[in-house]
Amino acid sequence: xxxxxxxxxxxxxxxxxxxxxxxxxxxxxxxxxxxxxxxxxxxxxxxxxxxxxxxxxxxxxxxxxxxxxxxxxxxxxxxxxxxxxxxxxxxxxxxxxxxxxxxxxxxxxxxxxxxxxxxxxxxxxxxxxxxxxxxxxxxxxxxxxxxxxxxxxxxxxxxxxxxxxxxxxxxxxxxxxxxxxxxxxxxxxxxxxxxxxxxxxxxxxxxxxxxxxxxxxxxxxxxxxxxxxxxxxxxxxxxxxxxxxxxxxxxxxxxxxxxxxxxxxxxxxxxxxxxxxxxxxxxxxxxxxxxxxxxxxxxxxxxxxxxxxxxxxxxxxxxxxxxxxxxxxxxxxxxxxxxxxxxxxxxxxxxxxxxxxxxxxxxxxxxxxxxxxxxxxxxxxxxxxxxxxxxxxxxxxxxxxxxxxxxxxxxxxxxxx
Ligand code: EPZ
Numbered sequence: 001x002x003x004x005x006x007x008x009x010x011x012x013x014x015x016x017x018x019x020x021x022x023x024x025x026x027x028x029x030x031x032x033x034x035x036x037x038x039x040x041x042x043x044x045x046x047x048x049x050x051x052x053x054x055x056x057x058x059x060x061x062x063x064x065x066x067x068x069x070x071x072x073x074x075x076x077x078x079x080x081x082x083x084x085x086x087x088x089x090x091x092x093x094x095x096x097x098x099x100x101x102x103x104x105x106x107x108x109x110x111x112x113x114x115x116x117x118x119x120x121x122x123x124x125x126x127x128x129x130x131x132x133x134x135x136x137x138x139x140x141x142x143x144x145x146x147x148x149x150x151x152x153x154x155x156x157x158x159x160x161x162x163x164x165x166x167x168x169x170x171x172x173x174x175x176x177x178x179x180x181x182x183x184x185x186x187x188x189x190x191x192x193x194x195x196x197x198x199x200x201x202x203x204x205x206x207x208x209x210x211x212x213x214x215x216x217x218x219x220x221x222x223x224x225x226x227x228x229x230x231x232x233x234x235x236x237x238x239x240x241x242x243x244x245x246x247x248x249x250x251x252x253x254x255x256x257x258x259x260x261x262x263x264x265x266x267x268x269x270x271x272x273x274x275x276x277x278x279x280x281x282x283x284x285x286x287x288x289x290x291x292x293x294x295x296x297x298x299x300x301x302x303x304x305x306x307x308x309x310x311x312x313x314x315x316x317x318x319x320x321x322x323x324x325x326x327x328x329x330x331x332x333x334x335x336x337x338x339x340x341x342x343x344x345x346x347x348x349x350x351x352x353x354x355x356x357x358x359x360x361x362x363x364x365x366x367x368x369x370x371x372x373x374x375x376x377x378x379x380x381x382x383x384x385x386x387x388x389x390x391x392x393x394x395x396x397x398x399x400x401x402x403x404x405x406x407x408x409x410x411x412x413x414x415x416x417x
């Protein structure tokens with residue numbers, strides 16, 4: 001099992017190029033199943049979850065040419081409609097093939113995602129919404145067996161709760177539903193807007209009517225498509241926090257600062273100096289870190305995927321901070337490990353209280369999930385001495401070349417077998 005060895009503490013200085021977005025790439029790859037035409041996708045991040053999604057598409061019959069900087073996807077061959085547990089269990093976004101398979105073939109058998117460290121990850125909202133498009137489903141042996149005997153039929157659907165995955169599954173499925181579908185109370189993360197751009201490039205007819213309301217008019221044929229995936233705003237936010245916590249001076253490249261407004265405002269409140277350029281953000285960390293209280297929320301609120309990372313920064317604040325995790329029921333797995341490094345964080349339900357003034361000590365650590373593992377690196381970068389981080393397969397699911405990118409700006413970090 002591979003580990004990371006991190007020697008802290010030192011300031012990070014230089015430029016970091018941000019990769020394509022994992023959470024935009026996954027629904028776009030799933031949506032490609034709708035098409036029998038040629039699809040060219042660029043700027044996909046080279047991370048494990050994308051590899052897993054590619055295997056999943058290939059297991060369904062996709063022919064995928066993997067070039068250095070892009071993929072060519074051809075889905076015209078006869079298709080299987082079975083997404084197996086062994087692929088979906090490691091990457092819950094595998095459930096996103098359910099919508100396109102139903103839309104294209106009228107039936108699908110997809111493994112239930114199963115829970116993970118951060119929560120049970122149910123899909124009840126996906127399934128109830130799909131049944132409003134005429135889908136009949138049953139659940140047995142850990143699989144969803146779904147059919148649309150008369151094809152999908154457009155309908156008005158109001159999501160009972162904001163769900164990124166459910167919004168994506170329904171957006172994709174509705175593209176082939178007969179007639180018009182209106183989805184309300186949608187998630188509106190930038191990755192969903194990128195998915196909308198991709199689907200419309202393919203020839204789908206999607207129009208956002210108001211903040212969380214979208215209209216989809218069903219179509220029945222698509223065209224060759226070429227799309228470059230947006231940047232990864234969570235990776236960008238992670239490196240901005242790395243610059244702040246190491247009192248560094250980092251330029252984060254290939255980003256759209258407008259999509260990081262909430263994070264930038266928070267980092268300024270905490271005391272970092274930030275300069276915005278067209279596709280670049282400069283952050284200069286400050287010795288004095290101010291405490292704040294925040295809660296995670298759907299876009300445009302503070303992203304739950306940056307909660308572990310900002311918590312590490314707030315451990316260094318001069319006074320007490322509080323973080324409320326409003327999206328997932330168990331997303332404080334990093335707290336135990338941070339306390340072992342000298343943080344003083346207590347949890348009460350979905351609220352963490354961070355004492356501040358932590359003097360992180362290097363330690364041997366255990367990663368539990370994707371974002372928790374990167375928060376341990378941030379703490380290790382701020383601790384004198386050698387830290388070891390185990391189970392970094394969590395990290396490799398969503399961060400491309402993290403040790404290479406960090407080494408380039410002065411981190412003493414290496415992967416050991
Ligand atoms: C997406 O997960 C992201 N994953 C997550 O990023 C991200 O944390 C999450 O959205 C919230 O922004 C991808 O895009 C691949 P949800 P998703 O449906 O779609 C509950 C990362 O680190 N819910 O918006 O699974 C659910 O349990 C990952 O990159 C239901 O109850 O998130 C959660 O509490 C982690 N029933 C809340 O809604 C459902 O049918 C939000 O989940 C669906 C969701």
